[in-house]
Amino acid sequence: MKESVVRLSSLSFQYEDGKKILDHINFNMEKGDFVGLVGPNGSGKSTLMKLILGLLPPKEGTVELFGTPVQKFRDWTKIGYVAQQAAHGTGGFPATVKEVVASGLVGKVGLFRRLKREHYEKVAEVVKRVGLGEKLNDRIGKLSGGQLQRVFIARALVADPELLILDEPTVGVDQESIEQFYGLLRSLKEENELTMMIVSHDVGVMTQWVNKVACLQRGLHFHGTADEFAHNQDKILQSMYGDAIRVLAHHH
């Protein structure tokens, strides 16, 4: 049996207003998985993400990262995180690609230690890997949405994480860049033996690239391989969204 990277057991969550966001989620993600987490707006995707990242404390049930309960987990450099681009709003920040990517090393290098030449060499290497080598010293304000998203991926990768979590990474990115983006993710995954979880509401595109799919609508409506999902897609989505849904398939 492969090593468990993320394990959620009977996980429920409600905010202080009493509204239940997540209901008895059981979920296991193993080393090497590329999981797509899908669900409509307000389905609890972001809350689940925050619980996995330790940004919210689990109140009912457990969250385990690499076999350790999230409350006791300290090895955060094992996890790379790319937030929703819309949430960044960092275009006007006076920083270069190099400075932003280097900030991904802050947890790994440790308190009171300064970044050295080898750290910046690693930054340059990762920036080149995501295809932005020539932009290393450019201000991030000069980049396009797709390029900026790759900067954030480089920041998440620079500390050599084992698990990469991406929250709606393609929002605001044009169609061509989305294709390149998923291609990049797949090659990064293969090169670095990464385990990945990608959260998206764009079911059509994302499920063609991942090998496992989890469908969330308060509870887990489906959890299985991408092939199983493709065979039962209409049924699964109708159980999540109701009968009003019409599935529009993308072909690439």
Add this chain to the structure above:
Amino acid sequence: MLADWWQYDFLRYTLFSGILIGLICPILGTFLIVRRLSMMADGLSHVTLSGVAAGMLLSKKIAFFGAVNPLFFGMLFSVVGSLFIERLRKVYKAYQDLAIPIILSAGLGLFTVLVSIADGFNTDLYSYLFGKIVTVSREDLYALIGVGAVVLGTVFFLYKELFAVSFDEEHARVSGVARKTINLWFMVLVALTIAASMRIVGVLLISAMITIPVAASLQIAGSFRQAILYATIFAEISVLSGLYFAYLLDWASGGTIVLMAVLVLMVVLASKKTGAWIRRMREENRA
């Protein structure tokens, strides 16, 4: 004229204090502004003012406090104010900037009450409000050197943490950065800097030293390090020229320094615009 600055102690103290302020205010200011907390300095400066008034009141009523520099009460109040702002920012998560006007009004309210209880002060409050060269003492300079050393040490050793938290607080937290401690310590440093700088620039104008040089620098900086470097250069130009003219013309030092900073900002803005215009003309000629 220039020889006076070496001849008289108070002018030497003023000069060294000014150089230090020109160094630490824009460094902290760069971090504050990119985090959209530029009004923080204004809020804390008013709290500092109430601390100074409390110090003066105590020294008037109780002989023991007569020997204590009111500046230290200003520092104490400012630090407590910064802790309150951090607390209020958590209470009003969706309206984080609300914390600043609350603290600002509380500081000013307390100040006016303390002044009325004391029935006025003999000391020249005007100098605390707007800065005055002749009022800088050796003790003020030492306080500023102490604060400056802590600020520079912190920025040197915690630069990457401060950058990470300023750029993307949530990501810094996920990366394992002690975000709360860093934020708290940073606010304390801002509070101490404001209190220590008020003799030169004045409580009401200190926020200008923290923001205007950075505003100029953000126009031309190509990186975060450059933003800090240029802001420091602009602040030093403003402080040194401001002090010179304030002494020459017998103007309030704080006001003169701030006017110089505004002048530098305008020159930067005009140069940028002219540069863009020249580039456009060249391109049109080539086409």
